Structure formats: C-alpha cells, structure tokens
Amino acid sequence: MLAASSTSHPSLDPAILILGGQSYPLPVLEGSEGERAIDISKLRDQTGHITLDPGYGNTGSCTSAITFIDGEQGILRYRGIPIEQFADNTTFTEVAWLLIFGHLPSEAEYEEFSRDLTRFAYLDEGMKHQFEGFPRNAPPMAILSAMINALSCFHPELHELEDVDQFRHAAARLISKIRTIAAYAFRHSRGLPYIYPDPALRYVPNFLHMMFSQPYQQYLCPSLVRKAMNLILILHADHEQNCSTSTVRMVGSSGANLFASCAAGVCALWGPLHGGANVEVLEMLERIHQGNISAEEYVKLAKDKSSKVRLMGFGHRVYKNFDPRAQMLQKVAEELIPLISGDDPLLDIARRLEDIARSDPYFIERNLYPNVDFYSGILLRAIGIPTNMFTVMFAIGRLPGWIAHWWEQHQAAGGRIARPRQIYTGNRQTDYLRLESRGAA
Numbered sequence: 289m290l291a292a293s294s295t296s297h298p299s300l301d302p303a304i305l306i307l308g309g310q311s312y313p314l315p316v317l318e319g320s321e322g323e324r325a326i327d328i329s330k331l332r333d334q335t336g337h338i339t340l341d342p343g344y345g346n347t348g349s350c351t352s353a354i355t356f357i358d359g360e361q362g363i364l365r366y367r368g369i370p371i372e373q374f375a376d377n378t379t380f381t382e383v384a385w386l387l388i389f390g391h392l393p394s395e396a397e398y399e400e401f402s403r404d405l406t407r408f409a410y411l412d413e414g415m416k417h418q419f420e421g422f423p424r425n426a427p428p429m430a431i432l433s434a435m436i437n438a439l440s441c442f443h444p445e446l447h448e449l450e451d452v453d454q455f456r457h458a459a460a461r462l463i464s465k466i467r468t469i470a471a472y473a474f475r476h477s478r479g480l481p482y483i484y485p486d487p488a489l490r491y492v493p494n495f496l497h498m499m500f501s502q503p504y505q506q507y508l509c510p511s512l513v514r515k516a517m518n519l520i521l522i523l524h525a526d527h528e529q530n531c532s533t534s535t536v537r538m539v540g541s542s543g544a545n546l547f548a549s550c551a552a553g554v555c556a557l558w559g560p561l562h563g564g565a566n567v568e569v570l571e572m573l574e575r576i577h578q579g580n581i582s583a584e585e586y587v588k589l590a591k592d593k594s595s596k597v598r599l600m601g602f603g604h605r606v607y608k609n610f611d612p613r614a615q616m617l618q619k620v621a622e623e624l625i626p627l628i629s630g631d632d633p634l635l636d637i638a639r640r641l642e643d644i645a646r647s648d649p650y651f652i653e654r655n656l657y658p659n660v661d662f663y664s665g666i667l668l669r670a671i672g673i674p675t676n677m678f679t680v681m682f683a684i685g686r687l688p689g690w691i692a693h694w695w696e697q698h699q700a701a702g703g704r705i706a707r708p709r710q711i712y713t714g715n716r717q718t719d720y721l722r723l724e725s726r727g728a729a
C-alpha cells in the first residue's frame with residue numbers, strides 16, 4: 289500500500305495567526321505536487337477558536353495518495369497516471385486494482401482479480417427475494433444502497449478486515465456484485481426475469497448481458513460499446529474528496545464496515561447536485577428537441593438572469609479551465625453514436641451548444657466549458673441505459689474509489705472518528721415551561 293506523502297516541511301515557514309494580540313505559529317504542510325496547507329489540527333486547543341468553512345471548499349479533511357486534481361490546469365491523475373492514458377486498451381478492472389492497491393497489476397494479479405470478479409458475481413439466492421419487497425417504481429439508487437447493506441448480512445466474515453488478502457476478496461465481491469444488483473434492480477422494475485452472470489464474459493460485457501439478455505437470446509456486446517462503457521466507468525472511478533467519497537470516509541471513521549460505508553456513499557451520490565447531473569443534461573437536450581427551440585435561443589434564455597432556464601453540463605466546481613474527462617468522452621461519443629443511433633438529434637444539439645459556449649465571451653469569461661456529465665448521459669442513452677439508471681452507473685464506476693479511500697483510512701495510523709465542529713446560532717439558555725403555563729400558540 290502507498291502511504292500519503294503530505295508532510296510537514298521543515299524548510300517552510302509556519303503561518304502566523306494573530307488573535308487578541310497573541311501570535312500562534314501554525315505548521316505548513318506540502319504535498320508531493322506542491323499543494324500547501326496550514327495545519328490547524330491543534331487550533332482549538334491552542335486558541336479556543338475553530339474555523340468556519342461551509343461546504344469545506346477550503347478545508348482538507350485528510351492526506352491521500354490516491355488521486356490528484358489540478359482544477360486550474362485541467363489535470364486528473366490516478367496514482368500519478370494522467371487520466372488521458374486510460375483512453376485506449378484499458379479496462380475498468382485494471383483501473384480498479386490500481387486505485388485500491390496503489391500500483392498497476394501484474395499479469396498474474398490482473399488475471400486473479402478478474403477471476404475473483406467472475407466467481408463472486410452471483411448473489412446468494414436468498415437475496416433475490418429481497419428484490420421482490422421493492423415496488424416496481426422504486427428508485428434504483430434506493431435499491432442499490434439497501435442491497436449493498438444486505439450483502440453484509442450474507443458475508444459477516446468480511447465485517448472485520450485486517451488481513452490484506454481478506455480485504456482483496458471483500459473488494460472483489462463488492463465490485464463484482466454491484467453490477468449484478470444494478471442489473472437485477474433494472475429487470476425488477478420492468479418485470480423481467482433475472483439473468484444470471486455468464487462466467488465466460490468479462491466485467492463490462494457480463495454486466496450488459498445481465499441487463500439486456502433475454503431467455504434464449506443473449507445480448508452480444510459490440511466492441512465499441514464495451515470501450516465506451518469501460519471508459520465511462522474509468523472516468524468516474526475516483527475524484528478525490530467529493531461529497532460521496534468524503535461520506536464513505538466519515539462513516540468509515542466510526543469503524544463501520546466496508547459494506548455500510550459504501551452504502552452510505554451511494555446515498556450521498558443519489559443527490560441531484562452530485563450524481564444526477566448527467567440526467568439533467570439529457571432532460572435539457574430533450575426539452576430543446578421536443579420544444580423545437582434552437583440551441584442559440586436556449587443559450588440566450590440561459591444567459592438571461594430573469595429566466596429560470598439553466599445550461600446543464602457546463603462548468604465544474606473544481607475544474608476552472610477544462611474537464612479532461614469530457615474531452616475523452618466526446619471522442620468516444622463521436623465514434624459510437626453514429627454507429628448505434630445514426631443521426632442523433634440530441635448529439636447534434638449537444639455539438640451546437642458546445643460550439644456556442646466555446647466561442648461566446650459570456651461563457652469564456654466564466655470558464656463554462658462542457659464537463660463529464662455533458663457527454664456521459666448521451667453515451668449511456670445510446671447504449672440503452674434508461675435515465676433512472678444513470679446515477680447507478682456512476683455508483684458502479686465510483687465504487688473502487690470508495691473502497692480505496694476506505695482502506696487507506698483504515699490502514700492509517702492514529703485514525704480518529706470524524707467530528708466536525710459548528711458555530712451555534714440558536715437560543716441562549718431558556719427555561720422549560722409546563723404545558724399549562726405556555727398560553728395560546
């Protein structure tokens with residue numbers, strides 16, 4: 289395992305905080321990519337003060353050796369490898385191993401991990417009955433979270449993970465079974481029979497087989513669809529300390545097991561401000577198409593402050609230049625969609641919106657460029673994934689990152705339960721009044 293490399297640098301001058309005329313030196317830490325942070329871990333003990341940072345936009349919650357992002361330069365790296373290098377001939381399985389175990393797998397490690405993903409794909413037959421308890425219109429993310437938690441009931445031996453080999457088997461089980469759970473949730477919503485995993489198929493084709501095959505008629509995954517789905521999952525596999533990953537770490541800090549922590553990550557990802565953005569992109573393109581609105585007219589409405597129209601899929605909280613993931617998905621979309629859908633009006637609208645945004649000073653000045661959600665929804669739609677399953681696809685992709693962060697935190701020395709502070713703004717001390725003394729409301 290790789291240890292986080294942020295350390296207090298002896299050659300860096302401390303930051304000086306002055307409160308009430310008294311100076312407090314605060315250590316300055318520097319990461320391996322030159323990122324610097326002021327260490328305030330002893331601030332309350334020394335000064336009686338805390339910091340206030342709603343949304344944690346300026347607060348580092350941990351040190352980590354998994355993923356590096358430079359939003360100003362449009363850089364995303366997994367374990368030091370630029371995301372662009374995963375564009376061709378890379379599988380999601382390989383990237384999952386890299387994130388979790390800190391290095392690219394050897395041929396033997398890759399084959400063994402692949403075999404584990406194959407043999408762990410089946411769900412206990414008792415779990416099939418759990419699906420029947422959900423209504424047909426149940427949100428797939430609710431089912432996904434509940435069934436990941438249910439897995440812990442069927443594998444109690446994996447609650448305590450201290451041995452690396454035991455952890456590897458637990459990680460493989462989760463990564464393998466999440467696609468089976470997702471496929472079963474989809475088929476339950478349609479009243480279709482469940483399709484068992486095929487041990488002859490690799491990760492992505494096996495998932496699509498469970499989604500789309502029918503009895504006596506197996507879905508055969510085209511190579512370009514396999515490439516596109518692999519890339520979608522890879523590009524969503526980790527993204528540093530985002531909302532869902534931070535949730536996994538916070539839940540894990542209590543000593544909660546891997547299953548419970550990842551189920552909590554699913555719940556965080558379910559929020560429309562996190563995992564639902566590509567759904568909103570597709571809904572926007574559909575509205576433009578069905579409303580016979582030109583891309584130019586829609587952009588004009590989006591720029592009007594009095595209008596409630598929003599341009600979805602542009603800009604990113606982290607990336608201030610461009611989103612490297614969007615550029616990679618755009619290339620695959622240009623290859624795949626004409627072969628599957630022919631002339632797709634939604635892709636034409638997306639192209640036009642991007643052209644306008646890249647040439648309009650309004651968007652240029654505000655750094656509003658296409659992000660990963662802009663093209664992922666169009667690709668998933670072309671593959672045949674229904675809109676209500678988009679966020680489930682995100683969760684399948686993000687699971688290796690969650691597992692990697694849970695394990696990194698679990699292995700770290702001196703770990704503490706996460707316990708943020710607050711600034712209280714409620715009533716000062718008041719007295720309790722008995723009901724008969726309170727008067728009319």
